[in-house]
Amino acid sequence: EKAQIGVTGLAVMGRNLARNFARHGHTVAVHNRSYGRTKELVEEFGHEGAFLPAESAEDFVASLERPRRVVIMVKAGKPTDAVIEEFAPLLEPGDMIIDAGNAHFADTRRREAALKERGLHFVGTGVSGGEEGALHGPSIMPGGSPESYEALGPLLEDIAAKVDGEPCCVHVGPDGAGHFVKMVHNGIEYADMQLIAEAYDLLRQAGGHTPAEIADVFRGWNSGRLGSYLIEITAEVLRQVDAETGKPFVDVVVDQAEQKGTGRWTVQSALDLGVPVSGIAEAVFARALSGGAEVRAAAAGKLPGPSAGAGAGAGAGGADLQADVEQALFASKIVAYAQGFQQIQAASAEYGWDIDPGAMAKIWRDGCIIRAKFLDHIKRAYDKQAGLQTLLVDDYFLDAVSGAQAAWRRVVALAAEQGIPAPGFASALAYYDGLRAQRLPAALIQGQRDFFGAHTYRRVDKEGAFHTMWGADRNEVTA
């Protein structure tokens, strides 16, 4: 008997993906650099389905039916290249290597092109949902050629999360499209987490609530329009009490957020594409600020805050604050998603991927970390209008931000008055005001550029490029 699919790299994600395939009735070849892990998997979970353990790469490849489907689940970067180099020479034309790790999409493009020359398919695929998702149904975002999806798609769809029977898996687009979309998913994840953290901070510092009380607030929000996995687990984390000290868990954890890099990549790519993903950037920088222990220590005792009692007016403390923060959170979240989707659309145009943004919203409705009720509305927005410029002008979201506007402004003002950092809320609101502005001060910047560098400017009333002779008679000339 041969295996329909193989998984190499059996740390927790790889192991759980392999088990998921086996639980769905597929025979799975399993391989790991050290055989111990492979043996363990089969000993512990062999009863769940059909596994073909292989000690060597050669045996592993030989146990696969053709075209061979080899899923690699190792660390992004050099380890991935090393595993590709180990397996590619053993494969035959038409076989495929599937990289299910969090690779950078540029690496995926490079690998796909190189393996295509050798007659192999390379599929970079996003897989989201953590350990539990990998086992019980992740959201899957495969790139690569359409032919590879024909041979691989049905297996991936089998193990993916389902919404109303429909799999959270779709062919995203060629070469690096899948990993790109996964990267933006993680960028949005960063933004979402930052906004939730700011909401908590405001309720705690301005509202004077305990973590346990705030957990209840989040639990309440979770049954409304904010309903999502991240809101749900936030309530769980806030409710947790440290066994050793009896203190709230959040108070015993070092307040420095770490990152493995996907959020940073999202912002780097957005800079290249010229898409303002300010919400994601603020989230990445907020983590960096939190991690800057030395600079924080140098500043903490020195930089003065507002005088006591400042900002006590604006809904502080009362039920109004909770309602206001819910509005600010929802509106800022909409901005972050709007920015992320704009980035996907820009990349799709830049790299010729032809990504359907509505399909991305559809496969993020379950399985992944950013799964949320409101993704249904994003899907619907793109179903209505595929070329939507920004989610903010879709009826549902327009309604939501219009309704949230006053509260959103109160929350940002309160944070500023009380000296509570809320970069996510504030920058989302600034983005919103920037987008809706009839005139931006960018005109002045054009004037400054022309002044010091003769960079020229365009006029509102006629075609062409112009320059003012700033150093001479200050008359305008056509450039």
Ligand code: 6PG
């Ligand atoms: C997912 C997660 C997953 C991982 C993040 C964590 O979709 O399942 O996003 O990919 O947990 O990369 O990222 P940081 O360590 O950078 O916070």
